[in-house]
Amino acid sequence: MSRSLVLALLLAACSAPAPEHQAAHVGAMPARTAEPAAPVEAPPAEAPAAPAANAPYVIDPAAFATLPEGPEGELVRRGHALSMDTHRLLPDEVGNGLNCTNCHLKAGTTPKAAPWVGVTDRYPRYRARSGKVDDLPDRINGCMERSMNGTALAKDSEPMQAFVAYMTWLSKDVPDGKNVADVGMPKIEPPHEPDRENGKALFETKCAACHGVDGKGVFAPDDATMFPPLIGERSYNIGAGMARLNTATAFVKHNMPLNQGGTLTDQEAHDIAAWFIFQDRPDLAKKDGDWPKGDKPSDARY
Ligand code: HEC
């Protein structure tokens, strides 16, 4: 039933007597306008508003442009700084040349780049890879050990508390229990199997100018990451989410080339990801403990 027809039916039913022109409007269904039962068949008046009430919270990156000031904002600001300059601020714990923000773009405020907005509500949760319920510090340590090729932070350590404080601040305006739109790296379904040779060629034309012809990234003289490594000893290890084909494909499709997310076709993103994820990168010694219950995803590396 068309929306205007429903409206006309409701109007006709609610306003007595219905003006002549409205009656004419619903002329296509004369029997209904004549019956008092008609409004019962029509959707209730609040029905169109219902999807909006359940609609997920939409991230507005601009809302996080100004970090909280003063002593009470100190830990939040520290968490933000750690996210932006991770390997230089945590040299003992991070084993590669990456920063959290290289993947969690704009320090976890970018939709479709695994944003941290609302993440305090998404944990604790069961995760198949660990085979147990992980809390937020466990999840952060997952990225420390894999994406950062480093070591776990003690849960009561200052950096861990700073990360959690920052993520809590990012999540403060998400109503309790409400889903957030575009979290994670939403999966795409490329039409066919990846073609790595095509991926290599595409990498050279679309990615190498920033990430380097060898894909090993570009670092400033003070070792700040200018363009993060996709490949090699200073990149993430084989146990990282980004080493999985579906995740890397989705990240590249939505976010790369930088500031031109969505410009590659699904298949191009798939081809490029299938090329770079299988190049040299660090191993993960404890990988044998992953998916202890056997429910391994199809794109797992081991
Ligand atoms: C090489 C890329 C990469 C880097 C670097 C990285 N992560 Fe992640 N992170 C991921 C991926 C991929 C996921 C899973 C996204 C998904 O759910 O699809 C993830 C998920 C997370 C989540 C859970 C998000 C959610 O909504 O469930 C948290 C929290 C997190 N990372 C924290 C960090 C922190 C803190 C750092 C820096 C110490 C970091 N990550 C560095 C790739 C990365």
Ligand code: HEC
């Ligand atoms: C204009 C420069 C530029 C181009 C072109 C570009 N990237 Fe990036 N890429 C970046 C920057 C900068 C980051 C880190 C973003 C940040 O820290 O804010 C990044 C992050 C990434 C990451 C996550 C971090 C990591 O090291 O794994 C991947 C994966 C990635 N790019 C893949 C690609 C692919 C594939 C292409 C080609 C389709 C591409 N990029 C093209 C600049 C670029």
